[in-house]
Amino acid sequence: MQRKRLIFVLILLSGLAVYSSLFFGITQMNPVHLVQEWISGTTSKAGLVLTNLRLPRLLLGLLLGANLAVAGAIMQAVTRNPLASPQVFGVNAGASFLVVLSLLIFPSLGTANLLYFAFAGALLGGVLVFSFASIRGMTALKLALVGMVIHLLLTSLTKGLILFNDRITNVLYWLSGSLSDASWLELRIVLPWSLAGLILAASLAKSLAVFQLGQDVAVGLGQKVTRIRLLAGISVVLLAGVTVAVAGAIGFIGLMVPHITRRLVGEDYRIVLPVSAVIGGLLLTYADVLARFIAYPYESPVGIVTSLLGAPFFLILARRQMKGGLR
Secondary structure, eight states: OHHHHHHHHHHHHHHHHHHHHHHOSSSOOOHHHHHHHHHHTOOOHHHHHIIIIIHHHHHHHHHHHHHHHHHHHHHHHHHTOTTOOTTTTTHHHHHHHHHHHHHHHOTTOOHHHHHHHHHHHHHHHHHHHHHHHTTTOOOHHHHHHHHHHHHHHHHHHHHHHHHTOGGGGGGHHHHTOOOTTOOHHHHHHHHHHHHHHHHHHHHTHHHHHHHTTOHHHHHHTTOOHHHHHHHHHHHHHHHHHHHHHHHOOOOSHHHHHHHHHHHHHOSOHHHHHHHHHHHHHHHHHHHHHHHTTTBTTBOOOHHHHHHHHHHHHHHHHHHHHHHTTOO
16 A cells, blocks of 8 residues: 555656646746647747757656666665765766866767766776775775765866866856756767666666675675676666766765665665656756746756755765764
8 A cells, every 4th residue: 555655646746747847947838828739730939948948858857867866776785885876976076077078178079979988987986986995994984985085076176177278167057967958869869878777777676685685695695796786887887977978967866865765665676776766857857947946037057956955965864874883
């Protein structure tokens, strides 16, 4: 019965998210008039905005939110660290750094080519964090602290590149995380990479559930730990990298959503991953709608909204884990 209620609530929230994303914003729209236009075959300015801007933005928000949430869930499962997420572990910052650096060196790069630099940067950020955290023994808290240091370092380097090069100052808005430039072209570019990462994550769901019991138990049950971690890392790089390349470094969704999901459905990752994907997409969509009204009639980066929600969440979570014996 609880699962049925959850499904009902998610369907209700999804409908509200779709309506809000499509019809709330600077351009005022009347759904009834749009339906009449569609039936009559005419097209107005509002109709063009809906089909060419709002609809791809909605779909991109749902997809990228799912990417970040699933990436965070995977990282928390593999590392058994409740503070893990693409942002906290330097993955987003690494992807942003190489994307900005590539734009400085190759100004004419398109989104399709930027993806590869984003993937490489996401891998760079993750490798740096795990390398430094492994010195003299890795602990959950040490991993989180090193991750934040690497995140701040790479973010500072990225902003330094932007501030000292006038040619790329326009990416400052993107760097904060934004869906305002969403288009059907971008959606077509990121869709196959996102699906690859999500399908790979789904194939690891059973193994990730075993990981929750600890590495020794996973090995005892016949799990190939190294192989699983490698595939999980590839999935995180794909999901986080493609998101940063298109929408910038949107933070905290990968941290918050897995915790919310596990509170709702338990620890079985065969359920956690798909539910996280749905909740992540909804959270980013609602954050995007809210970002349209913070400085109305101008839009604000969606990353501001997710940070306002996520920063207190991170601090509360870190405090609870330290009280619970996280060292």
